[in-house]
Amino acid sequence: MENPILEAKKELIQWIKEMDELEDIAELLELKEQKTSGNKVAEAQAEYAVKDDFDERFAKGITGEELMRKVYAHIESLPWKEK
Template sequence: MENPIHEAKKELIQWIKEMDDLEDIAELLEIKNKKTAVDKVTESQAEYAVKDDFDERFARGLSSEESRKRTSEFIKNLPWKR
């Protein structure tokens, strides 16, 4: 049994070989160039590809009042020596 990807590639190659319209060929070249440009992401760029959601996380964070409340509760619950 042949791999379906190989079969699809053969079909596309045959279709492209029979193609005569320059605009269609230009579109295919544009798709190819976009695809190869995406594949060429360097390691340093990949590090920054992660979404920066600092503002969203900050908005969901504690308010100053809630922080003070939790801090005072934490301090009150510490095992103080008397």
């Protein structure tokens, strides 16, 4: 069984080869330009999307003592069964 995407591409290629109208070809070129230029902009913006704010998040974190208090409080709150 052949890949349906490859079949569709082959069909489109054949259809484009048989085109004779300049307006239709111009529309396809415009569509191609829109698709390719949109990807370039998105990639460039993605480059700046990530901010390293580790120090800020670390400063807002809890201390080791507070962590241990929370751990012990959680353990005490568990429904332990005695044997």
